[in-house]
Amino acid sequence: MPINLVYVFEIIGTFVFAVSGVSTAASKRFDIVGVSIIAFVTAIGGGTLRDVMIGVQPVSWMLDQNYIYTIFAAVGLSFFFLPYLLKLRRTLFIFDTIGLGLFAIIGLEKALAAGLTPVVAIMMGTVSAVFGGVLRDILSNSIPLIFGGRLYASICVVGGIVYLLLIEMEIPKYTTMIATVFFIIILRSLSVKFKWSLPQIK
Amino acid sequence: MPINLVYVFEIIGTFVFAVSGVSTAASKRFDIVGVSIIAFVTAIGGGTLRDVMIGVQPVSWMLDQNYIYTIFAAVGLSFFFLPYLLKLRRTLFIFDTIGLGLFAIIGLEKALAAGLTPVVAIMMGTVSAVFGGVLRDILSNSIPLIFGGRLYASICVVGGIVYLLLIEMEIPKYTTMIATVFFIIILRSLSVKFKWSLPQIK
Amino acid sequence: MPINLVYVFEIIGTFVFAVSGVSTAASKRFDIVGVSIIAFVTAIGGGTLRDVMIGVQPVSWMLDQNYIYTIFAAVGLSFFFLPYLLKLRRTLFIFDTIGLGLFAIIGLEKALAAGLTPVVAIMMGTVSAVFGGVLRDILSNSIPLIFGGRLYASICVVGGIVYLLLIEMEIPKYTTMIATVFFIIILRSLSVKFKWSLPQIK
Numbered sequence: 215m216p217i218n219l220v221y222v223f224e225i226i227g228t229f230v231f232a233v234s235g236v237s238t239a240a241s242k243r244f245d246i247v248g249v250s251i252i253a254f255v256t257a258i259g260g261g262t263l264r265d266v267m268i269g270v271q272p273v274s275w276m277l278d279q280n281y282i283y284t285i286f287a288a289v290g291l292s293f294f295f296l297p298y299l300l301k302l303r304r305t306l307f308i309f310d311t312i313g314l315g316l317f318a319i320i321g322l323e324k325a326l327a328a329g330l331t332p333v334v335a336i337m338m339g340t341v342s343a344v345f346g347g348v349l350r351d352i353l354s355n356s357i358p359l360i361f362g363g364r365l366y367a368s369i370c371v372v373g374g375i376v377y378l379l380l381i382e383m384e385i386p387k388y389t390t391m392i393a394t395v396f397f398i399i400i401l402r403s404l405s406v407k408f409k410w411s412l413p414q415i416k
Numbered sequence: 417m418p419i420n421l422v423y424v425f426e427i428i429g430t431f432v433f434a435v436s437g438v439s440t441a442a443s444k445r446f447d448i449v450g451v452s453i454i455a456f457v458t459a460i461g462g463g464t465l466r467d468v469m470i471g472v473q474p475v476s477w478m479l480d481q482n483y484i485y486t487i488f489a490a491v492g493l494s495f496f497f498l499p500y501l502l503k504l505r506r507t508l509f510i511f512d513t514i515g516l517g518l519f520a521i522i523g524l525e526k527a528l529a530a531g532l533t534p535v536v537a538i539m540m541g542t543v544s545a546v547f548g549g550v551l552r553d554i555l556s557n558s559i560p561l562i563f564g565g566r567l568y569a570s571i572c573v574v575g576g577i578v579y580l581l582l583i584e585m586e587i588p589k590y591t592t593m594i595a596t597v598f599f600i601i602i603l604r605s606l607s608v609k610f611k612w613s614l615p616q617i618k
Numbered sequence: 619m620p621i622n623l624v625y626v627f628e629i630i631g632t633f634v635f636a637v638s639g640v641s642t643a644a645s646k647r648f649d650i651v652g653v654s655i656i657a658f659v660t661a662i663g664g665g666t667l668r669d670v671m672i673g674v675q676p677v678s679w680m681l682d683q684n685y686i687y688t689i690f691a692a693v694g695l696s697f698f699f700l701p702y703l704l705k706l707r708r709t710l711f712i713f714d715t716i717g718l719g720l721f722a723i724i725g726l727e728k729a730l731a732a733g734l735t736p737v738v739a740i741m742m743g744t745v746s747a748v749f750g751g752v753l754r755d756i757l758s759n760s761i762p763l764i765f766g767g768r769l770y771a772s773i774c775v776v777g778g779i780v781y782l783l784l785i786e787m788e789i790p791k792y793t794t795m796i797a798t799v800f801f802i803i804i805l806r807s808l809s810v811k812f813k814w815s816l817p818q819i820k
Contacts, residue, residue: 235618239563245614247570262469267666269675271471276536293617310488334680348757353550355559357759361643361652368651412649415640415697438819441765447816449772450765464671473673478738495819555752558763 225284227313231257232288235350242354243373257285259346264321264338315398317343318370336374343370349373365405373398425484429515433459434490438553452491459487461548466523466540470530517600519545520572538576545572567607575600631717635661636692639754640817650700652695661689663750668742672732719802722774740778747774769809777802
């Protein structure tokens with residue numbers, strides 16, 4: 215898997231995350247600027263938090279305007295075609311899951327590159343993948359979705375463990391990446407299909 | 417416009433932002449410490465987020481205690497005179513708008529100085545100007561005001577574009593600054609007077 | 619007071635803060651991953667914000683996994699014994715107050731070490747001690763507890779002033795630390811016993 219393919223999927227993941235932000239913000243009747251802000255926060259919030267905690271500054275999306283153009287494209291397309299976009303639920307779900315997996319792996323790799331331990335790296339991967347959505351929900355004054363009901367953050371954690379195990383087994387990085395993303399897609403699809411949920415504390 | 421005048425207006429802007437925080441917090445019946453925290457977050461939250469994302473640390477207000485004294489002065493005065501302060505609505509509105517414009521320009525300049533592109537710089541200017549208010553609303557558990565109804569963030573974006581165009585035309589920096597702030601004041605006054613609003617996504 | 623005792627109390631403080639996060643999250647019926655995220659944010663959120671604002675990166679807890687294990691232990695024990703843990707209210711209260719005092723002092727010291735002024739250092743100490751709780755409440759979509767009713771942030775501020783005065787009087791650092799933490803415990807106990815509260819702004 216050449217590095218460019220990772221980049222392409224990262225951009226697609228950014229697009230899908232931005233659409234999810236637009237969709238939340240539109241349902242709260244925010245105006246176009248409010249919608250754009252939520253789209254940005256959803257798409258780049260997780261990576262921003264990760265970079266700031268690790269100490270990678272300026273934060274990475276600030277150095278590559280393609281992320282910005284992608285988010286504006288998502289907002290622009292949504293302005294005209296949001297109902298149609300939302301009908302592509304199955305497609306969006308797959309790209310959202312690919313985004314989730316890729317963001318988790320990229321975050322994990324960045325943390326390892328900064329000399330952090332595997333445990334912290336898995337946490338940073340999970341932060342990258344899920345905190346955009348958390349910030350989206352906080353800004354919309356809702357309880358973050360990831361706190362209940364669906365498996366989401368836990369899938370990133372399991373995906374991160376699988377990724378590190380495969381790397382440890384000296385399987386080449388791109389094979390590992392593809393395998394992990396597939397694993398995450400399957401795990402998430404199963405979790406949605408069979409309505410898996412996690413126990414609560416009483 | 418000598419640099420000192422910019423500084424004076426920045427301090428006044430800080431004061432007015434702090435009063436806006438006090439006013440929100442008092443309406444939620446927070447105690448004096450809660451009110452002070454909200455006043456701080458409103459006044460320095462946007463600049464803090466900007467500095468952290470760019471990588472300017474310690475964050476700038478931590479190196480100049482005049483900001484801190486200004487915010488404490490705003491809280492102290494509000495403790496005795498909040499109803500009177502709030503009656504000065506028109507004056508506060510003008511200083512709030514000057515603050516908005518100046519914070520946007522200062523943020524934009526800081527981002528350019530860090531080598532970031534004009535597009536990112538306009539975003540950083542807008543973040544500086546509006547995110548203090550966003551954090552104020554989140555901490556008070558309200559939906560951020562900027563997401564609907566009034567033009568606010570969009571005015572910072574337009575102001576940033578005007579500023580960069582004037583700089584590009586090689587107009588001296590202080591003239592550009594004054595012109596942009598005046599432009600922002602006029603634009604915002606018109607937007608309030610004629611109740612301009614932005615479209616929503618359906 | 620040898621440095622190791624400070625570390626031991628820091629770990630205990632982290633545990634107690636994590637339990638407070640678990641308890642809030644469990645009352646909102648979050649699943650085990652949601653509970654873990656809230657536990658983390660409560661325990662390390664204040665220190666993370668402080669480090670990021672000062673520019674200490676990677677953030678300190680990322681370099682010492684004992685904090686992470688402590689939080690997981692708190693979540694794990696809570697999963698089986700939360701009702702019993704919550705019955706130890708008086709013990710938890712004391713450790714929470716020790717944690718509060720220690721986090722405030724450690725934050726203050728870090729800020730001084732970074733060359734910041736005493737006023738800013740007291741603010742950073744307070745941020746370290748209380749912002750984990752603020753973030754816990756925001757993520758649970760509640761109005762932060764510190765904004766009303768109870769003395770909490772103000773105790774950190776007063777504790778910070780006492781600490782700096784004792785240091786100024788050239789009392790040895792560990793004596794100062796013990797004295798300040800005792801002072802904070804007594805002040806907080808009195809404030810709870812006599813239901814002290816702060817005035818509001820009208």
